[in-house]
Amino acid sequence: MNKALAALKALTPEQKSILKEKRIDGSYTPQDAIALLKPVGEFDRLNDKARTGIGCWSAVFFVLGVVALIVTGNGVLPWFLGIPIAIGLFGMFVYFLVTVIRLSKSDLSNNFRQIALPFLAILKEDMEKGEAMQLKLDLSSATHDSKKTGQGDAYALGAYHKVIDHFYRDAWFEGSAWLADGSSVSWSIVEDITESKRTKRNARGKYKTKTKYRKICNLAVDVTLPHKEYSVAGGQAAIDAKVKIKNGDKRTTVRLSRKVKIKANEPWDVRALVELVAEAFRRARPAVAAGGAA
Amino acid sequence: MMGCECKGGFFALRDCDQAVANSCGTCGRGVCSRHLSPASGFTQCLDCWAQGHGQEAQPVADDGSVPPAQQSVTEGAALDDDWAFGYRHGFYRSGYAPIYYGSHSSRYYDTYDTRSFDDDYDDTGVDDSDGGFGDS
Numbered sequence: 001m002n003k004a005l006a007a008l009k010a011l012t013p014e015q016k017s018i019l020k021e022k023r024i025d026g027s028y029t030p031q032d033a034i035a036l037l038k039p040v041g042e043f044d045r046l047n048d049k050a051r052t053g054i055g056c057w058s059a060v061f062f063v064l065g066v067v068a069l070i071v072t073g074n075g076v077l078p079w080f081l082g083i084p085i086a087i088g089l090f091g092m093f094v095y096f097l098v099t100v101i102r103l104s105k106s107d108l109s110n111n112f113r114q115i116a117l118p119f120l121a122i123l124k125e126d127m128e129k130g131e132a133m134q135l136k137l138d139l140s141s142a143t144h145d146s147k148k149t150g151q152g153d154a155y156a157l158g159a160y161h162k163v164i165d166h167f168y169r170d171a172w173f174e175g176s177a178w179l180a181d182g183s184s185v186s187w188s189i190v191e192d193i194t195e196s197k198r199t200k201r202n203a204r205g206k207y208k209t210k211t212k213y214r215k216i217c218n219l220a221v222d223v224t225l226p227h228k229e230y231s232v233a234g235g236q237a238a239i240d241a242k243v244k245i246k247n248g249d250k251r252t253t254v255r256l257s258r259k260v261k262i263k264a265n266e267p268w269d270v271r272a273l274v275e276l277v278a279e280a281f282r283r284a285r286p287a288v289a290a291g292g293a294a
Numbered sequence: 295m296m297g298c299e300c301k302g303g304f305f306a307l308r309d310c311d312q313a314v315a316n317s318c319g320t321c322g323r324g325v326c327s328r329h330l331s332p333a334s335g336f337t338q339c340l341d342c343w344a345q346g347h348g349q350e351a352q353p354v355a356d357d358g359s360v361p362p363a364q365q366s367v368t369e370g371a372a373l374d375d376d377w378a379f380g381y382r383h384g385f386y387r388s389g390y391a392p393i394y395y396g397s398h399s400s401r402y403y404d405t406y407d408t409r410s411f412d413d414d415y416d417d418t419g420v421d422d423s424d425g426g427f428g429d430s
Contacts, residue, residue: 038373121373122381125304181306181395229395238389271385278390281305286393286409 004050004103007043015040019106024137030124030177033135034117041113047103048110054103058096065089108139109172114267115189116173122274126179133177142170142193142215142265160198160210168193182226185277191217193265213265219273220257223280226250230284238282239275245283254280298326300339301396301403304382309396318342321402333376340375341402344383347376 011019018024018040028036065086072082116137127133140146143166152165169192176186193215201207225232232252237243241258256276260268297311300323312326318339330336331343338346371377386392391407 034373041373117373118371118377118381121378122304125302125375125378125382126306179306180303180308183306230393274385278305278385281393282390284306284393286395 001050001054001099004043004046005099007039007046008103008106011039011043018139019043019108022108022138022140024135024139026135027132028135029130029132030120030127031129033120033133034124037112037117037120040108041117043106044108044110044113047107051100051103051107054096054100058093058100061089061093061096065093107141109141109267111142111172111267112137112139115270115273118270119187119273122270123177123185126181127177128180131178131180133175135175136173138170138172142172142191143168143195157198160200162199164197166195166197168195181229183229183281184222184224186222187273187277188220189217189273190220191215195265212263214261214263215265217260217262217268217272218257219260219276220255221273221276221280222253222255223277224248224251224253225280225284227252227287229287231287233283233285235283237279239279241276241279243279254283256280296324298329299323299398299400299402300325300329300341301394301400302329303392304378304385305392307392307394307396307403307408309398311398323402328375331376331379332374340379341383343376344379347380 008016008019015036018037024037068077068082068086068089071077072079072086077085120133120135123133147168147170148166149169150167152167154162154164157163169190171188171190174186174188176184178184193213196212196214197209198212199207199209227250230252232245232247232254234245237256239258241256244255246253246255256279258272258276260272262268296314297309298314300310301307302310310326310329312328314324315327316325316330316336317323318325318330318341319334319337320342321339323339325339329340331338331340333347334343386406391409392403393409394403
């Protein structure tokens with residue numbers, strides 16, 4: 001907890017503003033973007049780790065507080081000892097509860113540090129130092145109310161007598177960048193999430209509700225390759241992706257898209273996006289043979 | 295004087311050519327300060343460090359998942375140049391042959407099946423192709 005709070009305290013006002021707004025929209029050099037966002041990502045990691053522990057300790061202090069009150073009420077502990085102990089324990093419970101709520105408000109989508117930051121670190125390698133990229137990130141929860149697109153009617157499914165599906169659309173990451181070889185890359189990620197709340201009655205007559213997720217992540221990448229440097233081959237993609245190639249006067253645009261399906265509300269591996277950009281470059285051939293470059 | 299012999303880039307490799315700061319303790323190439331690996335104590339180039347530490351990248355399954363032990367980004371990954379070169383090494387080893395558009399072809403990258411603009415370079419790195427500068 002202390003590490004998370006120290007990391008929060010160490011953030012600059014701009015970084016704190018990102019945590020509050022949960023949005024980034026602008027033009028950044030990859031070096032600046034990573035310098036700005038890495039401490040935010042590190043805080044988010046510590047925050048995720050700390051919250052579980054704090055939640056448990058909060059519950060422990062509450063239970064101990066109640067036990068202290070009962071024991072004092074039964075006369076096992078004298079009141080002048082039992083009451084201060086109970087107050088102290090409830091005080092700790094309130095402190096931990098407030099801390100966990102405060103940290104929860106600063107929580108960012110795990111997509112940020114599992115996908116966005118690594119992708120920027122990779123893209124940085126292909127960009128000239130000082131070249132800016134356009135970046136638009138929405139780091140709020142994928143199931144935030146503002147992203148809800150609808151709700152299905154209740155239905156029954158096996159042991160579950162009531163299942164209600166909630167639908168969300170999370171267009172959380174898009175951007176574009178010029179690379180050092182004169183190519184450009186633009187990308188956009190839109191995730192369609194289904195949150196399924198399933199209620200059943202168990203053998204003891206209690207109602208239990210489970211929440212399950214499935215999501216379809218739509219990854220789209222456009223890579224434009226200059227004729228001066230590259231010729232572009234057609235054909236089947238080496239990965240499971242749709243490919244469209246459009247020839248322009250000076251550039252060839254390779255448009256790639258793929259769907260990633262996951263049965264959880266968790267980030268996918270950044271490799272799914274890296275492979276998509278790589279597929280465009282896999283088709284590139286040096287333009288030397290056509291008398292273009294070198 | 296010859297510049298840094300490390301190649302920058304991920305999807306396409308390019309020459310670095312920055313001023314040499316030190317030579318790599320493993321491959322002996324001259325390397326600039328940016329391409330010396332901080333994780334090795336600046337004794338190895340990022341390429342050699344990555345070859346010793348980079349993970350083999352696993353293909354993404356149909357459901358977009360990768361086993362936790364083989365995920366690209368582990369918790370707390372530094373996402374610095376050491377990480378990027380380690381990831382690059384794993385990605386190339388998994389089958390991606392990067393295109394190279396520089397002018398100083400190097401055998402160091404042959405293991406990655408680099409697709410070069412400079413197929414006319416011989417072993418000594420001398421360009422035998424037509425055009426360019428001749429001997430004076």
